[in-house]
Amino acid sequence: MSHANAALTPRARLTVARLVVDQQVPIAEVAARFQCSWPTVKRWADRYRSGESMQDRSSRPKTSPHQTPLKIRRRIVSLRLRLREGPVQLAVRVGLAPSTVHQILRHCRLNRLAHVDRATGEPVRRYEHPHPGSMIHVDVKKLGNIPDGGGWRFVGRQQGGRNRIATPDKARNHHHNPKMGHAFVHTVIDDYSRVAYAEVHNDETALTAVGVLERATAWFNTRGVTVERVLSDNGPAYRSILWRETCARLKITAKRTRPYRPQTNGKIERFHRTLADGWGYARCYTSETERRDALPGWLHHYNHHRPHTACDRLAPITRLTNLPGQYI
Structure with missing residues (x-):
């Protein structure tokens, strides 16, 4: 991958290719001038002759023979939405590694249960109305x-009960305790x-x-x-x-x-x-x-x-x- 300080940026690659193809400069001389190997110079020159781009190509392979079949990926997604289990549990069901199941869920944006509705198991559908006041x-x-003096969440249950009893003008339940x-x-x-x-x-x-x-x-x-x-x-x-x-x-x-x-x-x-x-x-x-x-x-x-x-x-x-x- 090229970067900002690379020796051969796409513009420099085009310059290298034009020197070799258009100006007939020897490959070894161009390689020495740009401080790179001659196979690199030859590669960009060949691409220039065939009219290809000087940008980096994708490193993704043309075929992936060991890719998880589509049928199994669909089953993983179906089990995730229906059972809402994690990668480890789903991996046992489909016979794959948990890391593979997690990668599939992440690709489908189902790697977090927060993305799935708890009641229906369906992906959460979010909406927003177009302008203020529309809804x-x-x-x-x-x-x-809260009783006078503070509630039980902060002062504890014993002190909270005393505060309830001490709070005036409150009705009483059948245990004669004040109803707040x-x-x-x-x-x-x-x-x-x-x-x-x-x-x-x-x-x-x-x-x-x-x-x-x-x-x-x-x-x-x-x-x-x-x-x-x-x-x-x-x-x-x-x-x-x-x-x-x-x-x-x-x-x-x-x-x-x-x-x-x-x-x-x-x-x-x-x-x-x-x-x-x-x-x-x-x-x-x-x-x-x-x-x-x-x-x-x-x-x-x-x-x-x-x-x-x-x-x-x-x-x-x-x-x-x-x-x-x-x-x-």
């Missing part, structure tokens, strides 16, 4: 409320830009979900984004008449995922994981109020400062245009 995803993330209840984080994320909007409420009723949708739509409108479609799961709030009427009033097409297929709404499911790691359980909150007060600040960091791999490692807000004050 927004909505869902609810359910988190347990849950925080329902209603989240909205734009499919194209990954810009997110979220609110924390004490329930996930249709009335609350509709209010979040109205405020989220207005929030996106102030940023130059017109919502056209909304994708949700099959929860009671999203199957309600109130939800359908609200979407019609806002001129938004309501869509729902297939039952028992959260992968269809995978973007917001992945956002929930980021939300839990970056905000929900990021540090020791001494109360539920403290955690809820920290949500707007984390959302600003996520939208304006956190690099996102789907946005070429830029912040999601960079995919929106004509923001207020963007060009000032």
Whole structure:
């Protein structure tokens, strides 16, 4: 292979060949002048006479008699998608070396199980809508409320239990222990830009979900984004008449995922994981109020400062245009 500092680059090879063929300079003299062997000079001269390129040829052989047959390669791919086993297990089934099986899976881009859908075994199909507002995803993330003094994840189960008992104004279960209840984080994320909007409420009723949708739509409108479609799961709030009427009033097409297929709404499911790691359980909150007060600040960091791999490692807000004050 040639490189930048090679003695005979493609341009130098052409010069060598022209000296020998056009100017009839002896091969030995040209070889001494360019400090290479005479067979090398003769090879480039012969290529020049036949009109071939001076570029390097591929080292790939014309035939590969020991290549794995196509039938076996197809069987490896079929077993990978159906059983989702590793190269060692598949190698025993087909009678090949694990390294050979791994090379075949890598060539088919199936060497990682993350590339395969866990439920169906089919390759993961990714999509992205063409512009902001073309599709927004909505869902609810359910988190347990934090007692005053901190939850058991950070202070331990014993101290966490004491904090639950000491938290005032809580109902009791049949064991006379206080019920802390849950925080329902209603989240909205734009499919194209990954810009997110979220609110924390004490329930996930249709009335609350509709209010979040109205405020989220207005929030996106102030940023130059017109919502056209909304994708949700099959929860009671999203199957309600109130939800359908609200979407019609806002001129938004309501869509729902297939039952028992959260992968269809995978973007917001992945956002929930980021939300839990970056905000929900990021540090020791001494109360539920403290955690809820920290949500707007984390959302600003996520939208304006956190690099996102789907946005070429830029912040999601960079995919929106004509923001207020963007060009000032």
